[in-house]
Amino acid sequence: MMLEIQELSASYGDLPALRQVSLKADAGKIVALIGPNGAGKTTLLRTIVGLHRPTAGAVLLDGKPLHHIPAHQIIEHGIALVPEGRRLFGGMTVLENLQVGAYSERARKVQAQAFKQVFEIFPVLAERRDSLARTLSGGMQQMLAIGRALVASPRILLLDEPSLGLAPIMVQNIFTVVQRINRDGTTVFLVEQNARTALELAHDAYILEQGRIVGHNSAAAMLKDEQVRQAYLGYGGKAEG
Amino acid sequence: MQTIIQNLVFGLFVGSIYGIGALGLSLVFGVLKLLNVAHGEFVMIGAYACYWIFVGLGIDPFLSLVIVLPLMFGLGLIFNTLLFEPLTRLETETKIRNSLLVSFGLGLVLQNGAQLWWTGDERSVQTSYAGLGFNIGGVVFPYTRLATFALTLIAIFALWFLLQHTRLGKAIRATAEDWEAATQAGINIRWIYLVTFGLGVACAGIAGVLLAVTFGFQPNIGFVWTLKALIVVVLAGTGSVFGAFPAGLLLGLAEAVSGLTIGADYREVVGLLLFLTVLLVRPQGLFGKE
Numbered sequence: 001m002m003l004e005i006q007e008l009s010a011s012y013g014d015l016p017a018l019r020q021v022s023l024k025a026d027a028g029k030i031v032a033l034i035g036p037n038g039a040g041k042t043t044l045l046r047t048i049v050g051l052h053r054p055t056a057g058a059v060l061l062d063g064k065p066l067h068h069i070p071a072h073q074i075i076e077h078g079i080a081l082v083p084e085g086r087r088l089f090g091g092m093t094v095l096e097n098l099q100v101g102a103y104s105e106r107a108r109k110v111q112a113q114a115f116k117q118v119f120e121i122f123p124v125l126a127e128r129r130d131s132l133a134r135t136l137s138g139g140m141q142q143m144l145a146i147g148r149a150l151v152a153s154p155r156i157l158l159l160d161e162p163s164l165g166l167a168p169i170m171v172q173n174i175f176t177v178v179q180r181i182n183r184d185g186t187t188v189f190l191v192e193q194n195a196r197t198a199l200e201l202a203h204d205a206y207i208l209e210q211g212r213i214v215g216h217n218s219a220a221a222m223l224k225d226e227q228v229r230q231a232y233l234g235y236g237g238k239a240e241g
Numbered sequence: 242m243q244t245i246i247q248n249l250v251f252g253l254f255v256g257s258i259y260g261i262g263a264l265g266l267s268l269v270f271g272v273l274k275l276l277n278v279a280h281g282e283f284v285m286i287g288a289y290a291c292y293w294i295f296v297g298l299g300i301d302p303f304l305s306l307v308i309v310l311p312l313m314f315g316l317g318l319i320f321n322t323l324l325f326e327p328l329t330r331l332e333t334e335t336k337i338r339n340s341l342l343v344s345f346g347l348g349l350v351l352q353n354g355a356q357l358w359w360t361g362d363e364r365s366v367q368t369s370y371a372g373l374g375f376n377i378g379g380v381v382f383p384y385t386r387l388a389t390f391a392l393t394l395i396a397i398f399a400l401w402f403l404l405q406h407t408r409l410g411k412a413i414r415a416t417a418e419d420w421e422a423a424t425q426a427g428i429n430i431r432w433i434y435l436v437t438f439g440l441g442v443a444c445a446g447i448a449g450v451l452l453a454v455t456f457g458f459q460p461n462i463g464f465v466w467t468l469k470a471l472i473v474v475v476l477a478g479t480g481s482v483f484g485a486f487p488a489g490l491l492l493g494l495a496e497a498v499s500g501l502t503i504g505a506d507y508r509e510v511v512g513l514l515l516f517l518t519v520l521l522v523r524p525q526g527l528f529g530k531e
Contacts, residue, residue: 049425051425072427148426
């Protein structure tokens, strides 16, 4: 067991965003969280990494509570977030973005090795190391966002909509990389609207609707589930041809 | 002709002080996203610090920077912790508005405190070498002014090196661009805000010392220096920290030109006109992007 979320509730002012969300991400797995826009997926990730404070419930890493730790220390526990919309430091170079990603104590211990690994996974980042992040294409920006998280050699990687705004071929690229990162031993928690691709990749999956977990199963079973297919995979109730 | 060149040269020298002063304001605004209108009062305190060190201890005003800089940096840390740190958790717009209120109050307190302790007498730092300099074709280059210019260049290079090439500097820039993403990378942004505010006040301190060797001063000069720093920041473009230096030079030149043409009494008006023109024609500033 690794990341566990217990009965987590969060709100924006009076508006509840998460209602008693419970889920688990076991070590070494890819866990997908799917659900419509506004379901609370991003809020859940932001709460896990300490950018948003829960009103109730707990976030546990290996059984230890995380939700009282200051947000800037979350990375020291091996949790890295690739945020929605990438959130790169646009006026800084590719290399500088990675250096900032390697700011934490945890990252500094393994810096040389981690940089080598990132440049091996994304050779294009090595080629463009001196370009400003804002001048990169969307796909490359996503690679850099993932690279910036990876240089801290996280135990668990949280990905928020990594496919957003990317061409289909680039989406495939990114997901292939996610699979590779997972095979190298990193647990992945993937939040996606692109449910089909996410479920094909994941071992385990949860569905979040209006702040509640409304479904949990193995990803393979979910791909076959009639209700899930209708609601999220765009099949009008008919079996796949 | 000589008079014109002489005026322009002096304009450049004064402009370099505007530049380093504005740099501090711009840095604080860019990173903490708050507007410190007490910045000019910190310039004033820097000038008095230089004066008292010169008068009391007999230390050369330029050497006094060794004391004034850490002093002002420390002052920045204290005021950030007491007054500005509580604001940093607010939403951007509320933060700017509240920072205006807080720093306006702080400016009044500092100005009146200076009046109380140091009286309203005009002070100036008269070194033994104040009148010395060399002469190129009738244009005078006083040593104090040249040293002023050189010191601003050194300070700006040091700051540039810090921001561009050190781990701390990269963390400061990352925080300025996206504090949430910076936090995720492990950067304690409260600490970054603290250090940055200290650096901003230290820049005001440098401007204060250089002002003390250039002009006479009184406790009430803060407002004018805040105004000039704001003009320079808008000229440079709010996103362009290092644009503040050339923009400062430009303001110094513009004032010199106005002194020659419409009279020194209207010097301040020219800065404000420049400010309005840039806002109308190029709101992103001369060196800003987008």
